Amino acid sequence: MDQGGTMAAEPSAHFSLDRRTALAGIAGVFGASLFAPLARAAGYEPIPKINTGKPAVVFTPAQRALVAALSERIMPTTDTPGAIAAGVPDYIEHMMGDWAVSDDRDLILGGLAAIDARSMADFQKPALKASSAQQDALLTLTMNDAIPGGAKFFEAFRQLVLTGYFTSEVGIMQERSYLPVPGDYDGAYPASKIDRIFSS
């Protein structure tokens, strides 16, 4: 489920993958700039429950559509399904509505608004109505911080897309190779035998 390189030293990925390195699997991927997945406080319950039903509504229909479009531009359909087929937009709304706090939400909503504003200026239409090439141009500006707050938004949004994608059924089963019960361990398995890296 890791999406990035693990450049920094961190609790090692092997002395206990499940407990000791919960941090390594998440923070290690994105370094210090982890965009925290956070929860709504559910103070009325003895122990909060994580909502696994329908996401709390966070986006307007237009925002929701833009989130879907940008997700798909970041992780497009190629020889495997892309972000929309993997349910990434729904995951992002869950993150924003059920598992996030308002600071994180503001960063995403603010970024979407800034992209829309730039789209109006450059293309005289909202980003959702822009062509794929124009949306890619907007994302590139965002990535290069040429839009106010762009780079911060881009990093957070891309993390959301990648995390949502690689923890989805599509990401785990199709884009990567899923070994639910490996049975054995081979520490010198020929790389030539795999055409997809393994889901973790």
Place this chain on the structure above:
Amino acid sequence: MAATDRFDAIVIGSGVSGGWAAKELTEKGLRVLMVDRGRMVEHGEDYPYDGKPAFEIPARNRMPAAFTKSDYKGLNFWVQPANQPFFTNDRLNPYDFDAPNPFHWVRGGVVGGKSLTWGRWSFRWGPNDFEANQREGIGTDWPIRYDDVAPWYSYVEKYIGVSGGRENLDYLPDSEFMPPFPMNVAEKWLKERLETEFPGRKLINARLSNITEDKPEQNRTRCQKRAQCDRGCSFGAYFSTQAVTLPAARATGRLTLRPDTWATNVEYDAAKKRVTGVRLVNANTGAVEVVPARMVFLCASAMGSLHVLLNSRPEGSERSHFHSNGALGSAVMDHIFKVNIGGDVPGMTEFVEYGRRPGGVYVPRFRNLKAEELPFKRGYGYQGGASRRQPAPEGFGAAMKHGMRTYGGWRFNMSAFGECLPYDDNRVMLNFAKKDARGMPLLRFDVTFRDNELKMMDDAQAEGERMLRQAGLTNVTSNRGTHIPGEAIHEMGGARMGRDPGTSVLNGFNQAHDAANLFVTDGAMMASVSCVNPSLTFMAMTARAADHAVKQMKAGTI
């Protein structure tokens, strides 16, 4: 169950130690009541996330940070939605400390305790670990030596199954091993380089309670290399109460198990110097009863057992029956932790890993094994492993997506665990001004790391970097987080074993000096903590104490 039911023994707690106590005592013919404050978790059927991919786990198995902060603060990043049901909720079960000196108390919250979620690294302590206090004049001497425990290590190892490689190291004795989980190609390369560059230092296979051969007589299957142990393992491939000791105790027909049952204190007859029973509170109804027993095994986790002992007080007194000499609650320890070192292993990119081991490799202690001029006492070891780096995203779109289809190079990471010294003023006590839902005064921590621990962390960081660089790794980096005591989840001590009843709580058989029929066999017993993981020693000591207790009972002395 009527209060008039009598048990030969009550076991308080059902984790690593409690499960072993229940197994041994019932197999030796005793009728045993085992209580745990947590709810029942049955092997297999109550592991809701066993084998589930991320998309079938709430929040894709990422613990929402606000949820951790509100309810599981002490668990930091250990807690995930898939293991959260096995932990105690901190908000609903508070403990106490002064803000400048926090303590993180990670507690199991169900039957099986932390045996369900533990790290599973299983080492014998060596002769040196039982002798250092006396030799260095630190803390109090152990009343036992390695040879007293060695046969009991063998006994529990054969039963649970410990994987590892034979090394013949006098400072890290071999267990009765199943074959080890193999090293991968990068670790083998590093082993050769490191051991050549640093004669005397070793890089060895992890020693784990994950089994590499089936145990059909226990209905356990060898590890399937899924690396999701802390969700509970339906294969029974690692040691847990559920997979190993509870089935054995149940098979005797002499075990009564009561989950959802808090033990607040033991009842004590000061004239006879005996415990007479245990006061129990039903976690669901609040109903209180005192259940009598001829003998009590206190296995409520190190700090949990101290809580029960400290709260076992004469009517109207704030002083425990077992606090006669001032030793109870003092010299609480943890391991040093939070020092991490990593480096890139060159080449070998034609190989990847197939499968996910539950552990990697170990660099055993190499400091202060013989006379050395170092600014700290004792030593540390490193737990680590090598794996191929996950690919980093570049840009976005199809190029990024397809660029993430190959691994990065090999990276080796390791983390230090080191020995903390016993300081009498590292204490836990009761705070009578704050009480929990059962009316128990909160357990209050006053524990800090000292100069020796901080210098050891310095050394572990510097030596770790030096070893990896000199062995030929590149891009070597390290970090060192602030270590809050308890974060290693190896908290121990507070009811130490000792030769002298004036300075210790337990004798050489884990028997309370003040009550011959009270045994404490979890981490509270420790007079020092070695630098290796303690759970295997809890098991061996519990089996040894149970053997002694039953012999004494049959001889009529308790």
